[in-house]
Amino acid sequence: MAVRTGQQFIDGLRDDREVYYNGQRVADVTTFEPFKASVASLARLYDLQHDARYRETLTVECPTLGERIGRAFEMPRSQQDLRLKREAYRLWAESTCGMMGRSPDFLNVMLAALAAKRGFFAELSPERADAMVNYYQHCARHDLFLTHALLDPQLDKGKLRHQQSDPAICLRVVDRNSDGLVLHGIKRIATAAPYADEILVWPFPPTFQPGEEPHANVFAIPMNTKGLKTFCRPSFSHPGARHDYPLSSQFDEMDATVVFDQVLVPWERVFLHENIGLLNRMYRETRMRELTAHQTNARLEVKLGFVYAVLVKMAEAAGIAARADIMELLGEAVACLEVIRSTTRSAEEQATVDPENGLCYPDLFALQAGRALGPVFYPKLVGMIRKLGGGGLIQLPASLEEFDTPISADLERSLRGADINGQDKAQLFKLAWDLCGTEFGARHELYEMNYAGERGALLAGVQREYGRKQYYVDHLERFMGSL
Numbered sequence: 001m002a003v004r005t006g007q008q009f010i011d012g013l014r015d016d017r018e019v020y021y022n023g024q025r026v027a028d029v030t031t032f033e034p035f036k037a038s039v040a041s042l043a044r045l046y047d048l049q050h051d052a053r054y055r056e057t058l059t060v061e062c063p064t065l066g067e068r069i070g071r072a073f074e075m076p077r078s079q080q081d082l083r084l085k086r087e088a089y090r091l092w093a094e095s096t097c098g099m100m101g102r103s104p105d106f107l108n109v110m111l112a113a114l115a116a117k118r119g120f121f122a123e124l125s126p127e128r129a130d131a132m133v134n135y136y137q138h139c140a141r142h143d144l145f146l147t148h149a150l151l152d153p154q155l156d157k158g159k160l161r162h163q164q165s166d167p168a169i170c171l172r173v174v175d176r177n178s179d180g181l182v183l184h185g186i187k188r189i190a191t192a193a194p195y196a197d198e199i200l201v202w203p204f205p206p207t208f209q210p211g212e213e214p215h216a217n218v219f220a221i222p223m224n225t226k227g228l229k230t231f232c233r234p235s236f237s238h239p240g241a242r243h244d245y246p247l248s249s250q251f252d253e254m255d256a257t258v259v260f261d262q263v264l265v266p267w268e269r270v271f272l273h274e275n276i277g278l279l280n281r282m283y284r285e286t287r288m289r290e291l292t293a294h295q296t297n298a299r300l301e302v303k304l305g306f307v308y309a310v311l312v313k314m315a316e317a318a319g320i321a322a323r324a325d326i327m328e329l330l331g332e333a334v335a336c337l338e339v340i341r342s343t344t345r346s347a348e349e350q351a352t353v354d355p356e357n358g359l360c361y362p363d364l365f366a367l368q369a370g371r372a373l374g375p376v377f378y379p380k381l382v383g384m385i386r387k388l389g390g391g392g393l394i395q396l397p398a399s400l401e402e403f404d405t406p407i408s409a410d411l412e413r414s415l416r417g418a419d420i421n422g423q424d425k426a427q428l429f430k431l432a433w434d435l436c437g438t439e440f441g442a443r444h445e446l447y448e449m450n451y452a453g454e455r456g457a458l459l460a461g462v463q464r465e466y467g468r469k470q471y472y473v474d475h476l477e478r479f480m481g482s483l
């Protein structure tokens, strides 16, 4: 069953998974009001794969599996493959205005990256390598949607995992038998976990020290696995209020904590276990970041482009779009957008084929630049919305339906702008408020600042791994020598 429809995705979520919202168990995640709109938005992504206009971009014939699969699952072998993957990421991201950061393509391409480095997992054993490759094929074949959870709870940062006041908090192996490993403990933040098919777990940051072996595991299980519980944050969605909350009402990806209560992970789902040496090398040696950052930067380009367009419309609505200081502000937004846009294209241009597996990898340094600057650029553009909107952002009717009431004429007069009527301007400003003022908007700033890990650690990694450092240092030294 490759390349699912939206309905098939929804049907697949109707199982006995243990999802809790506000302390209550959710009976059906597809009809539960706080999740329903996001599930529908994800279902639309699956339906797009069957739309004749997009089918060739969003799906591809897989020679290994002998069937069509989602484009993100494809293992790229040329720069052209990378360009097509980016086009697929763009199409899906545009369907959610770039607001669903954990759309299925993110982890699908991650799986392709992991499976493409079979040799890395084979260092532990051929069985683990087979498990990794088989799992990738299973997910591609069934077009599954994965969530992931990397982090331990925010405990005492001065202590290692097993030194915490309660050593049972951080997820670890507590037993093993002929069927698999038994894991117990907690992980966060699993975005979209309530309505994902499966969860992929590995630990972050990859800085394990001796004694932490029981915590060093990579595995995947279905979300309805016995003993797995999902706890949700408060919903930020406003079901049905599409005009008043254009983004929250459709794209609020639920974030969750996942609790493993003596969960049995079958051996065929264990990809790496109790090995700190391998885990500390995993990010670099599986080259997973090259392929995933290509997707995340392509998505961020769409999101920044969306916010930029809102800024343009707000400036026009205020009749100030041609003023020099506003042109400067908009020009700065363009510069941010273009830098992120350039990272994917530059990475494709500088892509190289890895002789070990024949895959074509986009340039890591170009992509990491996007990941390092996104956390600065996104809040900057959202700040521009606040600046341009001023008090107008707060002076909006509770509902746009008020334009159908007796106060309509006064509302119209109080809200109109330059060449825009009051109702249209209120709609634009409602959208702007959803980006900069609602809980949804705040969550998105936090997301862009953190989704690729804490920025300080990311930047330190960029410097540590920078492969072109010597080139620039050599040039400087030649110059100094010539003085």
Ligand SMILES: Cc1cc2nc3c(=O)[nH]c(=O)nc-3n(C[C@H](O)[C@H](O)[C@H](O)COP(=O)(O)OP(=O)(O)OC[C@H]3O[C@@H](n4cnc5c(N)ncnc54)[C@H](O)[C@@H]3O)c2cc1C
Binding pocket: 102, 148, 149, 150, 151, 154, 157, 188, 189, 190, 191, 192, 255, 443, 446, 447, 450, 451, 452, 453, 454, 456
């Ligand atoms: C909206 C959202 C969605 C997310 N979705 C996912 C997801 O789907 N899957 C997933 O696995 N993760 C997800 N994440 C988690 C994300 O990867 C982390 O938030 C990010 O890595 C930062 O880690 P943290 O939250 O533990 O913050 P911390 O690492 O605790 O950082 C918080 C602050 O503490 C400081 N700090 C941390 N350690 C130290 C130290 N040793 N010394 C001094 N200062 C320190 C940092 O500088 C920072 O200022 C999501 C996060 C957000 C906000």
